[in-house]
Amino acid sequence: MTIYDWHTGPYPARVRIALGELRLQSQVRFVSIDLWKGEHKTPAFLAKNYSGTLPVLELDDGTLIAECTAITQYLDALNGDHLLTGMTPLEQGVIHMMSKRAEIELLDAISVYFHHATPGLGPDVEIYQNAEWGLRQRDKAVRGMRYFDSVLRQRPFIAGHAFSMADIAVIGGLIFAELVGLPVPAECEALRAWYARMQQRPSVRNRITMSPPSKAAT
Ligand SMILES: N[C@@H](CCC(=O)N[C@@H](CS)C(=O)NCC(=O)O)C(=O)O
Numbered sequence: 001m002t003i004y005d006w007h008t009g010p011y012p013a014r015v016r017i018a019l020g021e022l023r024l025q026s027q028v029r030f031v032s033i034d035l036w037k038g039e040h041k042t043p044a045f046l047a048k049n050y051s052g053t054l055p056v057l058e059l060d061d062g063t064l065i066a067e068c069t070a071i072t073q074y075l076d077a078l079n080g081d082h083l084l085t086g087m088t089p090l091e092q093g094v095i096h097m098m099s100k101r102a103e104i105e106l107l108d109a110i111s112v113y114f115h116h117a118t119p120g121l122g123p124d125v126e127i128y129q130n131a132e133w134g135l136r137q138r139d140k141a142v143r144g145m146r147y148f149d150s151v152l153r154q155r156p157f158i159a160g161h162a163f164s165m166a167d168i169a170v171i172g173g174l175i176f177a178e179l180v181g182l183p184v185p186a187e188c189e190a191l192r193a194w195y196a197r198m199q200q201r202p203s204v205r206n207r208i209t210m211s212p213p214s215k216a217a218t
Helices: 011-023 068-078 089-117 131-152 165-179 189-198
Strands: 002-005 029-032 056-058 064-065
Touching: 002 011, 011 068, 011 089, 029 056, 029 089, 029 165, 056 068, 064 068, 068 089, 068 165, 089 165, 131 189, 165 189
Parallel strands: 002 029
Antiparallel strands: 002 056, 056 064
């Protein structure tokens, strides 16, 4: 299997963390696509992922799977344990919902803020920006942090009593928040304590050193 990603990217982090949790990293070859040089927008890369985003998983038969959730679901099903996406219908439904919510309310909102209301990936990549939209999404992300704080006041993990893909999605959001200098509000004590716990997990700690930048493929 090949993963096309960028070692410090918040979305690539999600798949790297999943690989670490599932102990699958030795089965993967990483190829770096340099976001800062816009390598994800070249025709060669767009042929792999129409959306022009990272990460992308390429299987040995040439099948391409983009989208962190889809990649994680594929990896999680490989050994049949479903550690990250749930075993029972109830677990699967709640984990899927909370992962989606983490994207909509936190991670994707911060991404829009980054691309629209900050210099983002630079003028060559950011060919359209709408700062007002970006700032609204930043405020949405802060509301999202307060929401996830309220969730974590009720239970130890984002989707219930066990670590899951939904935790990984929120971790991706807080990694992105750090990159753009968006602090978690001080009063979000449960979210802060949970994030400190998450950072102790080897999968989270070792995600960047799992594969530093390699030669670009496109
Ligand atoms: N919905 C996608 C989003 C992926 C995404 O936005 N990835 C970032 C990397 S951190 C990216 O490629 N950004 C480049 C861009 O949007 O120009 C997923 O879950 O995989």
